[in-house]
Amino acid sequence: MMLAEPDQVSALILAGGRSSRMGTDKALLLWKGIPLLERVCRVADQCCSSVSVLTPWPQRYQPIISVPVQFIEEATPQQGPLIALGQGLEEISSPWILLLACDLPCLESQLLRGWSRKLRGLPDPLLAQVPYHQERWEPLCGFYHRRCLPQLQSFIAQGGRSFQGWLEQMPVQKLAVNGATAAMLRNCNTPEDLASS
Ligand SMILES: Nc1nc2c(ncn2[C@@H]2O[C@H](COP(=O)(O)OP(=O)(O)OP(=O)(O)O)[C@@H](O)[C@H]2O)c(=O)[nH]1
Numbered sequence: 001m002m003l004a005e006p007d008q009v010s011a012l013i014l015a016g017g018r019s020s021r022m023g024t025d026k027a028l029l030l031w032k033g034i035p036l037l038e039r040v041c042r043v044a045d046q047c048c049s050s051v052s053v054l055t056p057w058p059q060r061y062q063p064i065i066s067v068p069v070q071f072i073e074e075a076t077p078q079q080g081p082l083i084a085l086g087q088g089l090e091e092i093s094s095p096w097i098l099l100l101a102c103d104l105p106c107l108e109s110q111l112l113r114g115w116s117r118k119l120r121g122l123p124d125p126l127l128a129q130v131p132y133h134q135e136r137w138e139p140l141c142g143f144y145h146r147r148c149l150p151q152l153q154s155f156i157a158q159g160g161r162s163f164q165g166w167l168e169q170m171p172v173q174k175l176a177v178n179g180a181t182a183a184m185l186r187n188c189n190t191p192e193d194l195a196s197s
């Protein structure tokens with residue numbers, strides 16, 4: 001484990017989706033012999049001060065995880081990633097959260113460390129730092145400050161559930177995405193995605 005001094009970053013890995021396009025729980029699917037969730041946990045362990053997995057099913061995943069991870073049981077399952085981030089921000093006390101999907105087989109700790117270092121120079125009013133690619137945010141590989149929580153809660157209270165919509169009204173630093181980072185952000189939603197990653 002490495003502390004990203006002075007900006008301590010905790011990873012929050014989301015593993016509570018329906019996997020409806022995959023047809024089977026994708027957190028458990030093997031990629032090069034390692035379950036997708038375990039792969040993401042390992043990378044997060046290499047670049048974050050602590051790692052949490054938010055899921056309604058901690059018992060399902062405990063046996064496959066080999067690195068130190070805190071499981072957070074989901075209060076309101078399957079309400080989508082924005083609600084999940086809200087619970088994570090309430091329960092994790094570090095200044096920054098690196099939010100990660102569990103379906104990112106090509107995630108790289110070195111690139112993520114470089115992004116973590118950029119947090120140090122971020123002007124105070126900016127509350128998030130998120131990759132932006134082809135006119136879309138990539139919110140499930142992004143950094144969110146604790147101070148996001150009030151804005152997030154009021155967006156949710158007004159019925160907002162769209163990450164893209166929330167980020168459009170937030171002070172967010174865009175992370176530019178080049179070829180290498182686009183490859184890292186490739187997520188697996190279908191069996192075809194997994195086969196071609
Ligand atoms: N904890 C938690 N994770 C979620 C939730 N919704 C989605 N995720 C996770 O967010 C990440 C990206 O979601 P998707 O790629 O859409 O995955 P999904 O919702 O399982 O799959 P589809 O049903 O095919 O959309 C995955 O790691 C999911 O497990 C949720 O309500 N709670």
Ligand SMILES: [Mg+2]
Nearest residue numbers: 103187188189
């Ligand atoms: Mg996905």
